[in-house]
Amino acid sequence: METVNVLTPAVRQTAISGMERLRADFPILGIRVEDKPLVYLDNAASSQMPQIVIDRLVRYQKTQHANIHRAVHHLSGIATQEYEAARRKLQCFISAREEREVIFTSGTTDSINLVMHGYGRKFIQEGDEIILTALEHHSNIVPWQMLAEEKGARIRVVPINDAGELLVEEYEKLFNSRTRFVGLSHVSNALGSINPIKRMIATAHQHGVPVLVDGAQAAPHLKIDVRDLDCDFYAFSAHKMCGPTGIGILYGKAHLLESMQPFKGGGDMITSVSFEKTTYNEIPYKFEAGTPPIAAAIGFGAAIDYLEQIGLDAIAAYEHELLVYASEQIRALPGVRIVGDCQNKVAVISFVMDGIHPHDVGTLLNQDGIAVRTGHHCAQPIMQRFNVAATSRASFSFYNTKKEIDTLVEGIRSVQKVFAQ
């Protein structure tokens, strides 16, 4: 079972006081909304970017930009070098064995679609079964439904309990001789639940079934070690971890990536092309057709450097403090219920308020400068499971503070006051 890293009290204290200083790294945190200081609690949707990453993007555009892997001139050389250096940073960040196991994609959704097309369409046949969980984001449901429809395959779903935890025993019972693939989120975006994926991956492997992990909500908050997890694929997006939009990665075990068919055709993904026969390039280039978002990839590398400098362990410990504090405060409010209040979770709190629709909660909190997400969070099966149309979700980052949580709690009270008129 993966748990949040807990540091010694002394280390934690330094980590925490250090964290509050990090706010100054984020220019956007200084803006005002509705004439109040911004309280940004929508980090699960997209996080903010520190100055150092912004500067990196600017430096690239001002002094290093050209197309990569193409020309012999100076700039193309530098751009290629920096792009590949970013790949190596990602490789180290997730402890992948080889850098060619890291494919740049446009984000988690693109990564999952790559696996669906490259692996799924090649290896999944009629009557085969794909296991997904009830906690998945739509991006790890819809591609598999499209595949199931095309192939006549079947999707089986791992259920959850009232706390928003996967029922692992039920998962184990879903395996049979037709099971061909497992898609699993590391952390639920709607509820924050951390799933026991290491154990679940081991179970799948006992049945000879590969596992794709959607790590979009885990990579910003937890130390990821793909070799320790032994997952076959792992996907995440830069924009949820201080990086730019339009870039993410797919990690895949080399032998699996090699066995797969390309997803997109075009330049850079071939070694030779004639109208009679085209030979595909080696991995990872086989999966990187066309000119990639070079600046974004380099910015992603800078974001990884920034996060590693703070340390994922320190981030996890501090965010856990925020979670505990916020959960206590919100649980104590009458007329407010946390949805998915499980033990092992990242700093995400989904809640509903008696008689007040989340949309109204979001609009009124915005009047106090507070940004939360309201809606179904692209996870409608979870909403159905908890019998709610939508929730309000506060999701925290290491640059949030307890004082901001107090503002949120005050904001929730004032929403109740408005509706109590």
Add this chain to the structure above:
Amino acid sequence: MSLKSIYQEVILDHNRKPRNYGALRSPSHHATGHNPLCGDRIDLDINMHDGRIDEIAFRGESCAICKASSSMMTNAVKGKSFQEAEELIREFREMLVDGIEKDFDHLGRLKVLAGVRDLPTRIKCAILPWHTLHAAMNSVAGATTEADDHEDQLVANNH
């Protein structure tokens, strides 16, 4: 008028005590309105006789702005002819969506919803019941907020 005061005055009143809330026993026209972005959904029943809205009722799961807009709409169109109701839908859209600057005094109480114009993310909540009314009167099964031009969407829904 500040946003909070909109919430306090008319909208909250209609949210708490929605008018014409429920179902008609055997409606001559019905439509379901859906906002896929937030999951809001309303059902609208009408009884039309001789081209006039005799009875109207709505129900559903929605935010306060959508519920208040539905409630006020049902009050406003009850007893109106098909043409009068269509005219009101058009004017309401002009006020809220098209942002046309003109005098909307004749819209009466509906005018308080003009404040929603300052909340671009919530305009769809206020407009949904009106799309749904248009769909119901024209015997189209449903309406959605996810179409810029509701005429196109309604045609698409016919299939």
